[in-house]
Amino acid sequence: MTRQSRNPYIVQPVMKALKVLELVARHGHEIALTAVGKELRIPKTTTFRYLQTLSEAGFLTHNQETDKYNIGPLMRSIARADASVSKIRQLARPAMIELMNEFNETVNLAVKGDGTIVYIDLVEANRSLRMQARIGDSHPMHSTALGKAILAFLPEAEKQRQLDRPLTERTGRTLLEREEIERQLRMVAKQGYATESGENEDGAMCIGAPIMDENRYPVAALSISAPLMRMPRPLAAKAGARLREVAQAISGHLGSDAGIPPA
Amino acid sequence: MTRQSRNPYIVQPVMKALKVLELVARHGHEIALTAVGKELRIPKTTTFRYLQTLSEAGFLTHNQETDKYNIGPLMRSIARADASVSKIRQLARPAMIELMNEFNETVNLAVKGDGTIVYIDLVEANRSLRMQARIGDSHPMHSTALGKAILAFLPEAEKQRQLDRPLTERTGRTLLEREEIERQLRMVAKQGYATESGENEDGAMCIGAPIMDENRYPVAALSISAPLMRMPRPLAAKAGARLREVAQAISGHLGSDAGIPPA
DNA sequence: AACTTGCGTTTCGTGCTATGGAATTTGTAT
DNA sequence: ATACAAATTCCATAGCACGAAACGCAAGTT
Numbered sequence: 001m002t003r004q005s006r007n008p009y010i011v012q013p014v015m016k017a018l019k020v021l022e023l024v025a026r027h028g029h030e031i032a033l034t035a036v037g038k039e040l041r042i043p044k045t046t047t048f049r050y051l052q053t054l055s056e057a058g059f060l061t062h063n064q065e066t067d068k069y070n071i072g073p074l075m076r077s078i079a080r081a082d083a084s085v086s087k088i089r090q091l092a093r094p095a096m097i098e099l100m101n102e103f104n105e106t107v108n109l110a111v112k113g114d115g116t117i118v119y120i121d122l123v124e125a126n127r128s129l130r131m132q133a134r135i136g137d138s139h140p141m142h143s144t145a146l147g148k149a150i151l152a153f154l155p156e157a158e159k160q161r162q163l164d165r166p167l168t169e170r171t172g173r174t175l176l177e178r179e180e181i182e183r184q185l186r187m188v189a190k191q192g193y194a195t196e197s198g199e200n201e202d203g204a205m206c207i208g209a210p211i212m213d214e215n216r217y218p219v220a221a222l223s224i225s226a227p228l229m230r231m232p233r234p235l236a237a238k239a240g241a242r243l244r245e246v247a248q249a250i251s252g253h254l255g256s257d258a259g260i261p262p263a
Numbered sequence: 264m265t266r267q268s269r270n271p272y273i274v275q276p277v278m279k280a281l282k283v284l285e286l287v288a289r290h291g292h293e294i295a296l297t298a299v300g301k302e303l304r305i306p307k308t309t310t311f312r313y314l315q316t317l318s319e320a321g322f323l324t325h326n327q328e329t330d331k332y333n334i335g336p337l338m339r340s341i342a343r344a345d346a347s348v349s350k351i352r353q354l355a356r357p358a359m360i361e362l363m364n365e366f367n368e369t370v371n372l373a374v375k376g377d378g379t380i381v382y383i384d385l386v387e388a389n390r391s392l393r394m395q396a397r398i399g400d401s402h403p404m405h406s407t408a409l410g411k412a413i414l415a416f417l418p419e420a421e422k423q424r425q426l427d428r429p430l431t432e433r434t435g436r437t438l439l440e441r442e443e444i445e446r447q448l449r450m451v452a453k454q455g456y457a458t459e460s461g462e463n464e465d466g467a468m469c470i471g472a473p474i475m476d477e478n479r480y481p482v483a484a485l486s487i488s489a490p491l492m493r494m495p496r497p498l499a500a501k502a503g504a505r506l507r508e509v510a511q512a513i514s515g516h517l518g519s520d521a522g523i524p525p526a
Numbered sequence: 527a528a529c530t531t532g533c534g535t536t537t538c539g540t541g542c543t544a545t546g547g548a549a550t551t552t553g554t555a556t
Numbered sequence: 557a558t559a560c561a562a563a564t565t566c567c568a569t570a571g572c573a574c575g576a577a578a579c580g581c582a583a584g585t586t
Contacts (some may be wrong), residue, residue, distance in 0.1 A: 543569105
């Protein structure tokens with residue numbers, strides 16, 4: 001059986017199951033077990049097992065009525081999340097570079113995870129002393145300006161749910177009192193941006209504003225972070241105003257235009 | 264190792280590799296081998312092989328620079344195709360039912376495949392004698408009204424590429440002469456709909472109009488099919504006009520509105 | 527109604543290959 | 557230059573993926 005090319009690390013069951021997944025997904029409609037097996041020249045017993053596994057994992061669905069298979073919810077949800085992140089990053093990048101040049105501090109972009117914010121892009125300041133997260137890092141919502149900016153604009157129910165969880169204490173200054181946090185969030189909602197001073201990382205501060213999707217749901221946030229000493233109050237206020245402005249512009253573009261045209 | 268629950272047809276390597284795929288895709292950003300293994304409690308050797316396989320299959324990409332993995336092009340392309348098909352079908356369905364009632368003949372919806380058209384939906388006429396394709400079937404472009412409607416509005420380069428391939432002869436009336444086909448396509452482009460008489464199936468005819476995306480690229484087509492005897496010229500012309508109208512309305516909706524809002 | 531056909535599901539024994547510990551290489555930080 | 561971490565390669569083992577064949581079920585045929 002002349003199967004895989006050169007790479008000796010290919011796991012055949014996985015590779016073949018992926019072919020099945022691709023075929024079903026590409027087919028665009030319900031397709032039956034036998035049809036899949038015939039097309040890919042895989043014995044029906046094996047095809048059966050792959051389809052079962054793919055369905056169990058949520059990548060496919062198995063229609064009990066017709067005994068046929070189709071794309072599953074997981075596939076769609078992953079794709080949707082990915083597309084959204086790509087779009088936000090793409091829209092935000094030019095503005096982030098602009099902001100970095102304006103303030104000469106690191107600019108961060110993060111999306112809302114579950115109870116956390118996840119950095120998806122950052123433009124680093126050209127300075128020796130700088131605070132920096134890494135793309136992919138996740139931090140608690142309540143201890144970061146990015147998170148507070150998102151929290152403040154979340155629907156009430158979800159906001160409460162987030163605050164119900166145990167709140168980790170990142171530094172001595174991290175806010176842990178429910179009352180205190182809610183008070184701050186009301187102010188954030190009013191002024192349109194959030195600030196944080198040494199609550200997430202000692203000696204660092206951060207200013208953040210939310211990015212909303214077409215339903216005014218805060219899906220992401222933009223921030224400027226700097227050492228405390230380099231960011232006096234007036235400058236922070238100026239940064240906040242600019243962030244709010246830029247984040248709103250990005251939000252405006254999020255609902256509208258289509259992506260890349262097909263090949 | 265107590266792994267999978269009840270279903271005895273689960274193939275472990277496949278299931279575990281899918282968990283890896285999901286983790287990487289969900290992470291939203293490049294992630295390293297070790298991190299994946301640690302998260303899922305899979306030994307790194309095995310994780311390595313899964314990542315290799317997933318990458319080879321195109322579901323992930325392996326960034327040589329950073330030695331990290333991310334969502335691959337295949338995943339995106341499948342998702343994009345699926346979303347597009349779902350949207351078209353959803354938009355077209357009401358209009359198709361309307362058309363079926365109007366003419367009491369089968370109405371078909373197909374998307375452009377590579378060199379073929381693929382049926383993605385159909386509303387069957389309530390008659391005993393009816394021609395019918397099945398969802399998922401694919402037919403050549405040059406022998407169907409659906410295909411000709413799409414061909415006529417394809418960018419010149421792609422149209423030529425399609426006609427360069429060997430053209431299969433479906434019936435005695437199938438057009439095979441390049442000259443003849445091109446002449447017809449020019450007429451289709453002018454009148455906005457295509458017709459086909461016994462060129463794909465003996466005794467059947469079909470009238471089709473293209474559905475365009477926001478870039479005026481013909482991604483799909485709508486058609487009415489009937490036995491030749493039930494579709495005299497004047498009726499065919501009337502059907503063509505209606506199809507053009509309806510297809511244009513659908514095209515108009517394709518570019519605009521957003522999908523389902525996030526949960 | 528008996529028969530056939532086609533498909534999904536189940537069973538089961540065999541041998542292949544997926545596996546993961548350990549060794550090695552590569553790359554990076556100190 | 558050295559240490560550390562991370563990726564890749566090696567290898568021996570047994571666990572389980574595989575597919576032929578049998579089974580059950582439903583739809584269509586005579």
